[in-house]
Every structure is written in structure tokens, then in C-alpha cells.
Amino acid sequence: MRALERAWEERFGSGHAVSMNSATSALNAAVAAVGVGPGDEVIVSPYTMSASATCVLVNGAIPVTDLDEDAEPVRVFRNLGDGGFEEIAVPLRPLLGRGSAAADYDNDGDLDVAILELGGPLVLLENRGARGNRLTVALEGSPPGAEVTAVLPDGRTLRRTLQAGSSYLSSEDPRLHFGLGAAESVAELVVRRPGGSVERLRDVAANRRLTLEPGRGGRSQAGGR
Numbered sequence: 361m362r363a364l365e366r367a368w369e370e371r372f373g374s375g376h377a378v379s380m381n382s383a384t385s386a387l388n389a390a391v392a393a394v395g396v397g398p399g400d401e402v403i404v405s406p407y408t409m410s411a412s413a414t415c416v417l418v419n420g421a422i423p424v425t426d427l428d429e430d431a432e433p434v435r436v437f438r439n440l441g442d443g444g445f446e447e448i449a450v451p452l453r454p455l456l457g458r459g460s461a462a463a464d465y466d467n468d469g470d471l472d473v474a475i476l477e478l479g480g481p482l483v484l485l486e487n488r489g490a491r492g493n494r495l496t497v498a499l500e501g502s503p504p505g506a507e508v509t510a511v512l513p514d515g516r517t518l519r520r521t522l523q524a525g526s527s528y529l530s531s532e533d534p535r536l537h538f539g540l541g542a543a544e545s546v547a548e549l550v551v552r553r554p555g556g557s558v559e560r561l562r563d564v565a566a567n568r569r570l571t572l573e574p575g576r577g578g579r580s581q582a583g584g585r
């Protein structure tokens with residue numbers, strides 16, 4: 361069992377799912393700073409396109425006794441970049457949430473959020489406020505466990521891991537999204553695939569969708585803004 365799962369069980373007991381689509385360190389920071397509770401669905405993603413991941417919590421009472429009374433607020437927290445998080449007001453009614461997933465459904469380069477609500481239709485939160493540069497990386501075959509690290513010109517590193525089944529009855533966008541903030545390029549992009557191969561690309565321009573094939577480099581498509 362991974363250290364994070366063990367720590368989670370010690371804190372909240374077994375039987376609760378935690379979902380994430382970012383680095384473990386970002387989730388640990390969110391758990392510590394936000395006070396995540398049992399049963400919370402957690403997404404940690406670069407929604408704001410800054411280099412710091414945002415945290416989204418979706419929840420709903422278990423067991424369900426009343427579809428309206430058991431709904432709970434969707435909570436969004438902005439990463440302050442110093443280990444702390446600040447809650448952002450979300451103009452959304454409480455939801456009896458279960459699965460949640462982040463994906464760039466309209467291919468404009470920012471992540472949007474889909475939430476599965478018991479007794480209701482799918483809820484889609486379209487991201488219309490994201491500012492800053494971004495980079496989308498697709499790996500041919502979408503191999504779970506692949507890890508992509510972006511080194512920014514100022515030396516900061518952003519790491520994404522490709523996961524399958526990343527939330528309850530849900531799965532994230534298989535493309536990896538990097539919010540770059542003011543950075544207009546990535547100094548180095550390091551791709552580690554599950555088979556052990558490592559590929560490095562240098563000076564990758566921002567605001568593109570890259571598709572990478574093992575050992576064959578990649579093709580780039582401008583856009584995502």
C-alpha cells in the first residue's frame with residue numbers, strides 16, 4: 361500500500377476514496393491545509409493556469425436519505441504557492457456529488473470539471489476565467505503510470521502522472537495539462553514511460569498541444585488559448 365493511502369486510512373479510516381490528478385505532494389498539501397474529510401472527492405489541477413495546482417472538493421452524504429438535504433457544497437481552493445490554500449466562492453447550488461473528473465472538454469487548453477450527481481444530470485463546470493500560458497501533452501497510447509515533468513525557465517518543476525480510473529466511477533482527461541503562468545516556454549520536458557524509457561525535449565513553446573510517440577519525438581499543434 362502506498363504511503364499516502366496508509367496515512368489516509370490512519371486519519372480517516374478505511375473505505376473512503378481519494379482521487380487526484382496531480383503530484384502526491386500537492387494532494388498532501390491540500391489535505392493538510394484544507395482539512396479534507398471522509399468521502400470527499402478531491403481533484404488537484406492547474407485550473408487557473410498558474411503553476412500552482414488548484415484543489416476542488418465534491419461531496420455528498422453517505423448513506424443517502426434525502427436527495428436535497430444530503431447535498432453538500434462544491435468547494436474550490438486556490439493554491440497560494442506557499443503550502444496554503446484559499447477558498448474561492450463558487451456560484452453553484454449544493455450537489456449530492458459522487459464521481460468527479462477534470463478534462464479539457466472544449467480543447468481550449470484549460471481544464472473543465474464534470475461532476476456526477478445522484479438523482480440529477482451530469483454537471484459540467486466550464487472554465488472561462490483561466491489566464492496565463494499552458495501546455496497540453498498527449499502520450500501515444502495514454503499509458504497509465506507515465507510521468508511528465510516540465511522544467512520552467514526559472515527552474516521550477518511541474519510534474520503530472522497519467523492515471524486511469526482516477527475518481528469514483530470517473531476518469532480524468534488522459535492528456536496532461538500544465539498551467540505555466542507567465543512562462544512562455546518550457547525549458548525542458550522530461551517524459552518517463554512505464555517501460556522505463558526517458559525522453560527529453562528542450563525549449564518547448566507554450567500554448568500548444570503536443571502528441572508524443574515513444575522514441576519518435578512528437579507533433580505539435582498550436583492552440584489551446
Ligand SMILES: [Ca+2]
Binds near residue numbers: 464470471487
Ligand atoms: Ca477547457
